[in-house]
Amino acid sequence: MESVANQRIARVSAHLQPPNSQMEESCVLKRTDCRAKGGAPGFKVAILGAAGGIGQPLAMLMKMNPLVSVLHLYDVVNAPGVTADISHMDTGAVVRGFLGQPQLESALIGMDLVIIPAGVPRKPGMTRDDLFNINAGIVRTLCEGVAKCCPNAIVNLISNPVNSTVPIAAEVFKKAGTYDPKRLLGVTMLDVVRANTFVAEVLGLDPREVDVPVVGGHAGVTILPLLSQAKPPSSFTPEETEYLTKRIQDGGTEVVQAKAGAGSATLSMAYAAVKFADACLRGLRGDAGVVECAFVASEGGIAKGEKGAGGKHSEGDFLHQEIVSIQLKQII
Ligand SMILES: NC(=O)c1ccc[n+]([C@@H]2O[C@H](COP(=O)([O-])OP(=O)(O)OC[C@H]3O[C@@H](n4cnc5c(N)ncnc54)[C@H](O)[C@@H]3O)[C@@H](O)[C@H]2O)c1
Protein backbone atom coordinates (compact mmCIF):
# COMPACT_ATOMS: atom_id res chain seq x y z
CA MET A 1 0.00 0.00 0.00
CA GLU A 2 2.71 2.40 1.07
CA SER A 3 4.72 1.87 -2.08
CA VAL A 4 1.67 2.59 -4.29
CA ALA A 5 1.13 5.84 -2.37
CA ASN A 6 4.79 6.75 -2.82
CA GLN A 7 4.54 6.11 -6.53
CA ARG A 8 1.51 8.40 -6.78
CA ILE A 9 3.26 11.15 -4.85
CA ALA A 10 6.33 10.82 -7.07
CA ARG A 11 4.14 11.14 -10.14
CA VAL A 12 2.33 14.21 -8.84
CA SER A 13 5.54 15.96 -7.84
CA ALA A 14 6.95 15.26 -11.29
CA HIS A 15 4.20 17.46 -12.69
CA LEU A 16 4.68 20.22 -10.15
CA GLN A 17 8.45 20.58 -10.32
CA PRO A 18 10.29 21.80 -13.40
CA PRO A 19 11.72 18.80 -15.23
CA ASN A 20 15.43 18.13 -15.27
CA SER A 21 17.44 15.02 -15.88
CA GLN A 22 17.98 14.43 -12.14
CA MET A 23 14.24 14.41 -11.55
CA GLU A 24 13.66 12.09 -14.48
CA GLU A 25 15.98 9.61 -12.82
CA SER A 26 14.29 9.86 -9.42
CA CYS A 27 10.76 9.44 -10.80
CA VAL A 28 9.17 6.05 -10.43
CA LEU A 29 7.59 6.51 -13.86
CA LYS A 30 10.01 8.07 -16.33
CA ARG A 31 8.61 10.35 -18.96
CA THR A 32 10.25 8.26 -21.65
CA ASP A 33 8.26 5.26 -20.42
CA CYS A 34 4.93 7.04 -20.92
CA ARG A 35 2.78 5.93 -23.80
CA ALA A 36 2.79 8.33 -26.76
CA LYS A 37 0.25 11.11 -26.49
CA GLY A 38 -1.91 12.40 -29.33
CA GLY A 39 -1.89 10.33 -32.45
CA ALA A 40 -5.09 12.00 -33.63
CA PRO A 41 -5.04 12.90 -37.31
CA GLY A 42 -4.16 16.51 -37.89
CA PHE A 43 -1.64 18.97 -39.26
CA LYS A 44 1.90 19.72 -38.17
CA VAL A 45 2.42 23.38 -37.33
CA ALA A 46 5.58 25.28 -36.37
CA ILE A 47 5.68 28.71 -34.75
CA LEU A 48 8.97 30.57 -35.21
CA GLY A 49 9.32 33.26 -32.54
CA ALA A 50 7.10 31.27 -30.19
CA ALA A 51 8.42 32.83 -26.96
CA GLY A 52 7.49 36.40 -27.91
CA GLY A 53 4.56 38.63 -27.14
CA ILE A 54 2.58 37.21 -30.07
CA GLY A 55 4.23 33.81 -30.05
CA GLN A 56 3.12 32.76 -26.56
CA PRO A 57 -0.64 33.37 -26.84
CA LEU A 58 -0.47 32.12 -30.43
CA ALA A 59 1.12 28.89 -29.22
CA MET A 60 -1.55 28.53 -26.55
CA LEU A 61 -4.38 29.03 -29.03
CA MET A 62 -2.87 26.69 -31.61
CA LYS A 63 -2.54 24.02 -28.89
CA MET A 64 -6.31 24.36 -28.52
CA ASN A 65 -6.97 23.95 -32.26
CA PRO A 66 -8.38 20.48 -32.99
CA LEU A 67 -6.90 20.51 -36.51
CA VAL A 68 -3.36 20.50 -35.09
CA SER A 69 -1.73 17.19 -34.15
CA VAL A 70 1.87 18.38 -33.69
CA LEU A 71 2.98 21.85 -32.59
CA HIS A 72 6.64 22.86 -32.80
CA LEU A 73 7.70 25.94 -30.82
CA TYR A 74 10.96 27.56 -31.95
CA ASP A 75 12.69 30.66 -30.61
CA VAL A 76 16.19 31.90 -29.87
CA VAL A 77 15.23 32.38 -26.19
CA ASN A 78 12.94 30.71 -23.65
CA ALA A 79 11.49 28.08 -26.00
CA PRO A 80 11.87 25.28 -23.38
CA GLY A 81 9.94 27.28 -20.78
CA VAL A 82 7.06 28.11 -23.09
CA THR A 83 6.99 24.53 -24.35
CA ALA A 84 6.88 23.03 -20.85
CA ASP A 85 4.07 25.40 -19.93
CA ILE A 86 1.93 24.85 -23.04
CA SER A 87 2.55 21.10 -23.04
CA HIS A 88 0.55 20.71 -19.83
CA MET A 89 -2.68 21.75 -21.57
CA ASP A 90 -4.95 18.72 -21.91
CA THR A 91 -5.64 19.18 -25.61
CA GLY A 92 -4.73 16.85 -28.46
CA ALA A 93 -1.68 18.43 -30.08
CA VAL A 94 1.74 17.12 -29.09
CA VAL A 95 4.10 20.03 -28.33
CA ARG A 96 7.87 20.08 -28.86
CA GLY A 97 10.29 22.94 -28.19
CA PHE A 98 13.37 23.99 -30.19
CA LEU A 99 15.94 26.54 -29.02
CA GLY A 100 18.32 28.48 -31.21
CA GLN A 101 19.64 28.24 -34.73
CA PRO A 102 21.16 24.71 -34.40
CA GLN A 103 17.63 23.36 -33.76
CA LEU A 104 15.86 25.30 -36.51
CA GLU A 105 15.95 22.47 -39.03
CA SER A 106 14.58 19.94 -36.53
CA ALA A 107 11.77 22.37 -35.78
CA LEU A 108 10.83 22.60 -39.46
CA ILE A 109 11.13 19.11 -40.89
CA GLY A 110 7.75 17.76 -41.98
CA MET A 111 5.69 20.85 -41.16
CA ASP A 112 2.45 21.60 -43.05
CA LEU A 113 2.13 25.18 -41.81
CA VAL A 114 4.83 27.55 -40.52
CA ILE A 115 3.73 30.70 -38.68
CA ILE A 116 6.41 33.39 -38.29
CA PRO A 117 6.00 36.13 -35.68
CA ALA A 118 9.79 36.35 -35.02
CA GLY A 119 11.32 39.81 -34.95
CA VAL A 120 11.28 43.10 -33.10
CA PRO A 121 8.11 45.16 -32.62
CA ARG A 122 7.96 48.94 -32.93
CA LYS A 123 7.91 51.58 -30.22
CA PRO A 124 6.04 54.91 -30.26
CA GLY A 125 7.38 57.23 -32.95
CA MET A 126 8.58 54.39 -35.18
CA THR A 127 7.06 53.24 -38.45
CA ARG A 128 6.97 49.57 -39.37
CA ASP A 129 9.68 50.31 -41.95
CA ASP A 130 12.04 51.20 -39.08
CA LEU A 131 12.01 47.47 -38.21
CA PHE A 132 13.28 46.47 -41.64
CA ASN A 133 17.01 46.27 -40.90
CA ILE A 134 16.63 43.77 -38.06
CA ASN A 135 13.59 41.80 -39.18
CA ALA A 136 14.64 41.33 -42.81
CA GLY A 137 17.66 39.28 -41.72
CA ILE A 138 15.61 37.22 -39.27
CA VAL A 139 12.95 36.43 -41.86
CA ARG A 140 15.56 35.56 -44.47
CA THR A 141 17.28 33.04 -42.19
CA LEU A 142 14.02 31.44 -41.10
CA CYS A 143 12.73 31.17 -44.67
CA GLU A 144 16.00 29.56 -45.78
CA GLY A 145 15.20 26.90 -43.19
CA VAL A 146 11.66 26.51 -44.54
CA ALA A 147 12.95 26.16 -48.11
CA LYS A 148 15.33 23.43 -47.02
CA CYS A 149 13.20 21.47 -44.55
CA CYS A 150 9.53 21.90 -45.48
CA PRO A 151 9.40 23.46 -48.97
CA ASN A 152 5.72 22.58 -49.40
CA ALA A 153 4.57 24.15 -46.16
CA ILE A 154 2.22 27.11 -46.16
CA VAL A 155 3.98 30.10 -44.60
CA ASN A 156 2.03 32.69 -42.60
CA LEU A 157 4.36 35.68 -42.26
CA ILE A 158 3.53 38.09 -39.41
CA SER A 159 6.89 39.85 -38.88
CA ASN A 160 6.88 43.52 -39.87
CA PRO A 161 7.13 45.34 -42.13
CA VAL A 162 4.88 42.77 -43.84
CA ASN A 163 4.94 44.84 -47.05
CA SER A 164 8.69 44.12 -47.23
CA THR A 165 9.17 40.83 -45.39
CA VAL A 166 6.84 39.00 -47.80
CA PRO A 167 8.89 40.05 -50.88
CA ILE A 168 12.07 39.08 -48.99
CA ALA A 169 10.67 35.64 -48.25
CA ALA A 170 9.60 35.34 -51.89
CA GLU A 171 13.17 36.03 -53.03
CA VAL A 172 14.55 33.42 -50.63
CA PHE A 173 12.13 30.82 -51.97
CA LYS A 174 12.81 31.79 -55.60
CA LYS A 175 16.54 31.40 -55.01
CA ALA A 176 15.94 27.98 -53.49
CA GLY A 177 13.60 27.01 -56.35
CA THR A 178 10.68 26.41 -53.97
CA TYR A 179 8.62 29.58 -54.51
CA ASP A 180 4.86 29.12 -54.74
CA PRO A 181 2.96 32.40 -54.33
CA LYS A 182 -0.10 30.51 -53.12
CA ARG A 183 1.85 29.24 -50.14
CA LEU A 184 3.43 32.52 -49.00
CA LEU A 185 0.85 34.60 -47.16
CA GLY A 186 1.52 37.90 -45.39
CA VAL A 187 -0.83 37.98 -42.42
CA THR A 188 -3.10 41.04 -42.56
CA MET A 189 -5.95 39.38 -40.68
CA LEU A 190 -5.59 41.86 -37.81
CA ASP A 191 -6.74 44.61 -40.18
CA VAL A 192 -9.86 42.55 -40.95
CA VAL A 193 -10.45 41.82 -37.27
CA ARG A 194 -10.15 45.54 -36.47
CA ALA A 195 -12.40 46.49 -39.37
CA ASN A 196 -15.07 44.03 -38.22
CA THR A 197 -14.88 45.39 -34.67
CA PHE A 198 -14.96 49.09 -35.55
CA VAL A 199 -17.71 48.69 -38.18
CA ALA A 200 -19.79 46.72 -35.68
CA GLU A 201 -19.33 49.52 -33.14
CA VAL A 202 -20.50 52.16 -35.63
CA LEU A 203 -23.48 50.12 -36.84
CA GLY A 204 -24.45 48.76 -33.43
CA LEU A 205 -23.98 45.14 -34.55
CA ASP A 206 -22.43 42.05 -33.02
CA PRO A 207 -18.86 41.95 -34.45
CA ARG A 208 -19.24 38.24 -35.10
CA GLU A 209 -21.90 39.06 -37.70
CA VAL A 210 -19.67 41.51 -39.58
CA ASP A 211 -17.16 40.69 -42.31
CA VAL A 212 -15.20 43.50 -43.93
CA PRO A 213 -12.62 42.62 -46.60
CA VAL A 214 -9.41 44.60 -46.18
CA VAL A 215 -7.01 44.50 -49.13
CA GLY A 216 -3.72 46.18 -49.96
CA GLY A 217 -0.73 46.02 -47.67
CA HIS A 218 -0.18 46.26 -43.93
CA ALA A 219 1.01 49.82 -43.30
CA GLY A 220 -0.82 53.14 -43.20
CA VAL A 221 -2.59 54.07 -46.41
CA THR A 222 -1.71 50.76 -48.06
CA ILE A 223 -4.35 49.22 -45.76
CA LEU A 224 -7.56 49.42 -47.79
CA PRO A 225 -10.78 48.48 -46.03
CA LEU A 226 -13.48 47.76 -48.63
CA LEU A 227 -16.41 49.14 -46.68
CA SER A 228 -18.61 48.91 -49.77
CA GLN A 229 -18.14 45.12 -49.70
CA ALA A 230 -18.94 44.73 -45.99
CA LYS A 231 -21.29 42.02 -44.86
CA PRO A 232 -24.04 42.56 -43.94
CA PRO A 233 -24.41 45.11 -46.78
CA SER A 234 -24.31 48.53 -45.14
CA SER A 235 -24.15 52.15 -46.15
CA PHE A 236 -21.93 54.66 -44.42
CA THR A 237 -21.99 58.44 -44.34
CA PRO A 238 -18.84 60.15 -45.68
CA GLU A 239 -17.92 60.99 -42.06
CA GLU A 240 -18.31 57.34 -41.00
CA THR A 241 -16.24 56.18 -43.97
CA GLU A 242 -13.47 58.63 -43.13
CA TYR A 243 -13.51 57.74 -39.43
CA LEU A 244 -13.52 53.98 -40.07
CA THR A 245 -10.86 54.04 -42.76
CA LYS A 246 -8.49 56.09 -40.61
CA ARG A 247 -9.16 54.08 -37.44
CA ILE A 248 -8.49 50.78 -39.27
CA GLN A 249 -5.35 52.16 -40.96
CA ASP A 250 -4.04 53.56 -37.65
CA GLY A 251 -5.07 50.58 -35.51
CA GLY A 252 -1.50 49.35 -35.03
CA THR A 253 -0.26 52.80 -34.02
CA GLU A 254 -3.18 53.13 -31.58
CA VAL A 255 -1.94 50.03 -29.73
CA VAL A 256 1.75 50.98 -29.95
CA GLN A 257 0.99 54.36 -28.36
CA ALA A 258 -1.25 52.87 -25.67
CA LYS A 259 1.47 50.34 -24.76
CA ALA A 260 3.89 53.29 -24.44
CA GLY A 261 7.12 51.49 -25.31
CA ALA A 262 6.11 47.99 -24.21
CA GLY A 263 5.60 46.76 -27.77
CA SER A 264 2.77 46.49 -30.26
CA ALA A 265 -0.39 44.41 -30.63
CA THR A 266 0.18 40.89 -29.30
CA LEU A 267 -3.09 39.46 -27.99
CA SER A 268 -5.38 40.65 -30.78
CA MET A 269 -2.62 39.62 -33.21
CA ALA A 270 -2.45 36.12 -31.76
CA TYR A 271 -6.24 35.88 -32.08
CA ALA A 272 -6.08 37.09 -35.69
CA ALA A 273 -3.17 34.77 -36.52
CA VAL A 274 -5.07 31.75 -35.22
CA LYS A 275 -8.19 32.74 -37.15
CA PHE A 276 -6.05 32.93 -40.27
CA ALA A 277 -4.06 29.76 -39.56
CA ASP A 278 -7.27 27.86 -38.92
CA ALA A 279 -8.56 28.98 -42.33
CA CYS A 280 -5.31 27.73 -43.91
CA LEU A 281 -5.67 24.35 -42.22
CA ARG A 282 -9.31 24.06 -43.30
CA GLY A 283 -8.18 24.92 -46.83
CA LEU A 284 -5.47 22.25 -46.63
CA ARG A 285 -8.07 19.77 -45.41
CA GLY A 286 -10.03 20.46 -48.59
CA ASP A 287 -12.92 22.50 -47.23
CA ALA A 288 -14.70 24.45 -49.95
CA GLY A 289 -15.21 28.21 -49.84
CA VAL A 290 -12.39 29.12 -47.47
CA VAL A 291 -11.78 32.79 -48.19
CA GLU A 292 -9.66 35.23 -46.22
CA CYS A 293 -7.68 38.37 -46.99
CA ALA A 294 -3.89 38.27 -47.00
CA PHE A 295 -0.90 40.09 -48.48
CA VAL A 296 0.15 37.94 -51.41
CA ALA A 297 1.77 38.29 -54.79
CA SER A 298 -0.64 39.14 -57.57
CA GLU A 299 -0.19 39.23 -61.30
CA GLY A 300 0.22 42.62 -62.90
CA GLY A 301 0.24 44.45 -59.61
CA ILE A 302 -3.49 45.07 -59.62
CA ALA A 303 -6.06 44.15 -57.05
CA LYS A 304 -8.05 41.09 -57.88
CA GLY A 305 -10.39 39.13 -55.77
CA GLU A 306 -12.08 35.82 -55.67
CA LYS A 307 -15.16 35.13 -53.64
CA GLY A 308 -14.37 31.57 -52.76
CA ALA A 309 -16.59 29.03 -54.38
CA GLY A 310 -19.26 31.67 -54.89
CA GLY A 311 -17.91 33.58 -57.89
CA LYS A 312 -15.52 36.37 -58.77
CA HIS A 313 -15.38 40.06 -58.19
CA SER A 314 -14.30 41.96 -61.25
CA GLU A 315 -11.16 44.01 -60.81
CA GLY A 316 -13.25 47.13 -61.28
CA ASP A 317 -15.23 46.35 -58.13
CA PHE A 318 -12.41 47.53 -56.01
CA LEU A 319 -11.49 50.71 -57.85
CA HIS A 320 -8.07 50.67 -56.28
CA GLN A 321 -5.83 50.42 -59.29
CA GLU A 322 -2.95 51.97 -57.37
CA ILE A 323 -2.56 48.90 -55.21
CA VAL A 324 0.83 47.38 -55.77
CA SER A 325 0.38 43.89 -54.58
CA ILE A 326 -2.45 42.33 -52.84
CA GLN A 327 -4.95 40.41 -51.60
CA LEU A 328 -7.44 37.68 -51.42
CA LYS A 329 -7.02 34.33 -51.52
CA GLN A 330 -8.21 30.99 -52.10
CA ILE A 331 -5.91 29.26 -49.75
CA ILE A 332 -5.81 25.90 -51.43
N1 LIG B 1 1.26 41.33 -39.25
C1 LIG B 1 0.70 41.97 -38.24
O1 LIG B 1 -0.48 42.34 -38.31
C2 LIG B 1 1.46 42.20 -36.98
C3 LIG B 1 0.78 42.56 -35.80
C4 LIG B 1 1.51 42.73 -34.63
C5 LIG B 1 2.90 42.59 -34.64
N2 LIG B 1 3.53 42.25 -35.78
C6 LIG B 1 4.98 42.05 -35.83
O2 LIG B 1 5.29 40.79 -35.26
C7 LIG B 1 6.66 40.80 -34.80
C8 LIG B 1 6.75 40.21 -33.39
O3 LIG B 1 6.06 41.01 -32.46
P1 LIG B 1 6.06 40.62 -30.88
O4 LIG B 1 5.25 41.65 -30.20
O5 LIG B 1 5.73 39.19 -30.72
O6 LIG B 1 7.61 40.84 -30.54
P2 LIG B 1 8.43 40.21 -29.32
O7 LIG B 1 9.71 40.95 -29.25
O8 LIG B 1 7.58 40.15 -28.10
O9 LIG B 1 8.69 38.71 -29.79
C9 LIG B 1 9.49 38.40 -30.87
C10 LIG B 1 10.11 37.04 -30.64
O10 LIG B 1 10.92 36.75 -31.76
C11 LIG B 1 12.06 36.08 -31.28
N3 LIG B 1 13.15 36.11 -32.24
C12 LIG B 1 14.01 37.11 -32.52
N4 LIG B 1 14.89 36.70 -33.45
C13 LIG B 1 14.56 35.43 -33.78
C14 LIG B 1 15.09 34.49 -34.67
N5 LIG B 1 16.16 34.75 -35.43
N6 LIG B 1 14.51 33.28 -34.73
C15 LIG B 1 13.42 32.99 -33.97
N7 LIG B 1 12.88 33.85 -33.10
C16 LIG B 1 13.44 35.06 -33.01
C17 LIG B 1 12.40 36.79 -30.00
O11 LIG B 1 13.26 36.01 -29.18
C18 LIG B 1 11.03 36.98 -29.40
O12 LIG B 1 10.67 35.90 -28.57
C19 LIG B 1 7.10 42.26 -34.90
O13 LIG B 1 7.86 42.43 -36.06
C20 LIG B 1 5.79 43.03 -35.01
O14 LIG B 1 5.94 44.27 -35.65
C21 LIG B 1 2.84 42.06 -36.95
Ligand SMILES: O=C(O)C[C@H](O)C(=O)O
Ligand atom coordinates in the same frame (compact mmCIF):
# COMPACT_ATOMS: atom_id res chain seq x y z
O1 LIG C 1 1.54 48.37 -35.69
C1 LIG C 1 2.44 47.56 -35.47
O2 LIG C 1 3.63 47.89 -35.39
C2 LIG C 1 2.10 46.12 -35.22
C3 LIG C 1 1.10 45.57 -36.19
O3 LIG C 1 1.51 45.73 -37.51
C4 LIG C 1 -0.29 46.09 -35.99
O4 LIG C 1 -0.96 46.41 -36.98
O5 LIG C 1 -0.75 46.13 -34.84
